[in-house]
Structure formats: C-alpha cells, structure tokens
Amino acid sequence: MYKFNPQKIQLGISACLLGQKVRFDAGHKNSVYCQQELAAHFDFVPLCPEMAIGLGAPRKSIRLVRDDAQILVQSADGSLDVTDKLKAFSEAKVGELDFLGGYLLCAKSPSCGMERVTEYKPGSRQGSKSGVGVFARALMARYPLLPVEEEGRLHDMVLRENFFTRVYAYHDWHCLQHDGLTRHKLLQFHARYKYLLMAHSPAWYQRLGPMLANLGAGPGTDMSAADNTGQDQALARVAGRYFEGLMTALKLNASRRNHTSTLQHIQGYFKQRLSKAQKSELTACIMKYHGGLLPLLVPITLINHYLREHPTPYIQQQVYLNPHPESLKLRYAY
Numbered sequence: 001m002y003k004f005n006p007q008k009i010q011l012g013i014s015a016c017l018l019g020q021k022v023r024f025d026a027g028h029k030n031s032v033y034c035q036q037e038l039a040a041h042f043d044f045v046p047l048c049p050e051m052a053i054g055l056g057a058p059r060k061s062i063r064l065v066r067d068d069a070q071i072l073v074q075s076a077d078g079s080l081d082v083t084d085k086l087k088a089f090s091e092a093k094v095g096e097l098d099f100l101g102g103y104l105l106c107a108k109s110p111s112c113g114m115e116r117v118t119e120y121k122p123g124s125r126q127g128s129k130s131g132v133g134v135f136a137r138a139l140m141a142r143y144p145l146l147p148v149e150e151e152g153r154l155h156d157m158v159l160r161e162n163f164f165t166r167v168y169a170y171h172d173w174h175c176l177q178h179d180g181l182t183r184h185k186l187l188q189f190h191a192r193y194k195y196l197l198m199a200h201s202p203a204w205y206q207r208l209g210p211m212l213a214n215l216g217a218g219p220g221t222d223m224s225a226a227d228n229t230g231q232d233q234a235l236a237r238v239a240g241r242y243f244e245g246l247m248t249a250l251k252l253n254a255s256r257r258n259h260t261s262t263l264q265h266i267q268g269y270f271k272q273r274l275s276k277a278q279k280s281e282l283t284a285c286i287m288k289y290h291g292g293l294l295p296l297l298v299p300i301t302l303i304n305h306y307l308r309e310h311p312t313p314y315i316q317q318q319v320y321l322n323p324h325p326e327s328l329k330l331r332y333a334y
Helices: 032-038 083-094 134-144 151-155 158-180 184-199 203-212 225-251 256-270 276-290 297-309
Strands: 009-015 041-049 062-067 070-075 104-107 117-120 127-131 148-150
Touching: 009 203, 032 151, 032 158, 041 148, 041 256, 062 203, 083 134, 104 127, 104 151, 104 158, 127 276, 134 148, 148 151, 151 158, 158 184, 158 225, 184 256, 203 225
Parallel strands: 009 041, 009 104, 062 117, 104 148
Antiparallel strands: 062 070, 117 127
16 A cells, blocks of 8 residues: 655556556557656556456557536447446545655546547547546546646646646645644745745745735644644644645746746845856846746756855755756756
8 A cells, every 4th residue: 555755756657658558459658758767756656547447458449428418438339338437446546646746647548638538429430629537537636736747748848847846846745744734834835935936926926925924823832722723723724725826836837037037036145145257147147048048957057056155045945946856857948
C-alpha cells in the first residue's frame, strides 16, 4: 500500500507511458522523456484502469459514446459495455491516491484522456473531441488542485515548466501538512512563495498576503481547549483557501513581463551591496531577458551568484529562484 513520502514525490502515470504492454493491441506508448529524464526525480505509480477492470491485452478497443446526456464506454459494435465497471473502479481507486504529487496521463484514452477525447454518437464513426476519460474525470473531480497533465503536452516547454512547478509546490504544501500545520509555518510558507506568486499572478500575490494577515495570534497556553480547537479549525479553513489560491495562481503561465517585474523586485535587495558595475550588469541582464535576448536562467543564475557573495536570507529562501531541480532543465522555456 502506497502512502505519502515527504522525501520523494510520487507521480501517478498511465502505465502505457512506461512501456507496459497494456493497450488494446497489446502495445504501449513508451515515453522516453518519462523514462530517461523524470525517473531519477520521481517515484512512478503506474496504472491502467482498463487492465485493472480485467479487460486484458489484447482486447476489443473501447470508446466514449454519448447517448443523450449519458456517457457510455463501449466497443465500436456495442457488444462490450464497461461503463459501470470502469466508473465504479475509477471512483474507488482515486480515493486511494491522496499521497500523489501529480499525475501524467495518456492522451485520447477513453479512460485516461484529460481533454479532447472523442465522444462518438451511438452506432456511428462520427464524434466530437469534447470528452474526458472516465478515470481522468474522477481523478480531477476528487483532487481539483492536483497537478494533472497529458504526457504529450509536455513537449511544450512552457506547459512542462508550469506543470512541474505546480508538482513541487503541491508536494511542498503536503509536507507542511504532514509535519503539522501551525500559523507560524503557514506564514513562513507564504514568505517563501511570494516571488513565485508574483511571477505567475500579481493579482493573486496581492490577495493571498492579506488573507493570512487576518489569522490572529494562534493558540495560546492560557486558552481553554475549546478556544484552541476553534482557532485550529479557523487556521485549517484559512489554509485551505490559501492553498486553493496558490494552486490557482500557479496554474497561470508566468509571463515574461511578470518575470521581469519579479527580478527587478529581487534586484532591489542588492542595491546597497553591489558595486556600480555589478548593478549595471544585473540590470542589463534583466533587460536582455525582458527583450527576449536571454533565457530566464541567465538572470536567475547571476542573482544566485550574488547571493553567494552577499547572503540575504529572505531572498535565499525564495522558491522562485529554485522551484524545481536544475537537472530537470525547465527554465529554458522563457
């Protein structure tokens, strides 16, 4: 039985993406990127819902069929119907997956497709790409904040960087919950994420700080058990709203303009520490990034260099500077 592991992120994944021969034709959709680039960073939790309900491989292919308001899961000739079995399995299985830090799905699958899965008309070869796989739908309904992506979309470097930024933030939050939520820890968490929030959504950056400012002093030793319980419940409610806002903000792609503004804010912390030449170098680097002449990694690397020379704890703790391992090579997207 799997359980949450603070030390390493567990990533759900469609089994076919790991080369397992689970598709209807006994084939797979092996992802070299997952196998060669991601395997060192994550513990994969593979699943094929169709195999899990006993369909076997090879098997008759199944598809989504829209019959008025009802979605059926059937073979093309209608002789095989697994609607109830697949829905029941999906609803039960997702309830066991609260330990995951994200999920990578196989596109177009009637069980695992995240979007644009073809929904056919009964007895027809015609359909519209408006469906969602049965398992994927249950997963996203149960965990609306869980980072979920289709493996094929990771070829887009902006989407890739966004997905893994959310995966690491999601895991970081659940490590906080695992250790025990307190007002102080929540405020520290927000302090570390301030500049990442600014880069993704200045509007959410402005909203989330005041949300936490209204927290109160927290449980005190001179309070009754009832008072402490009430404050714990209030803290949990605020934390839940905060986390929802955080993940909503991070789902927005960080723009070059927002990155530039964030870099300039960080630059302000160095104005009393850097020489005139160093200030000019950092300013030029940021503006070249803004103009599209340099990738984001360059000004980030220079800032990290200056932080080693002039340690600034508040900036050093910022997740923005290292939202995911450098070896994932994700900051070439901008």
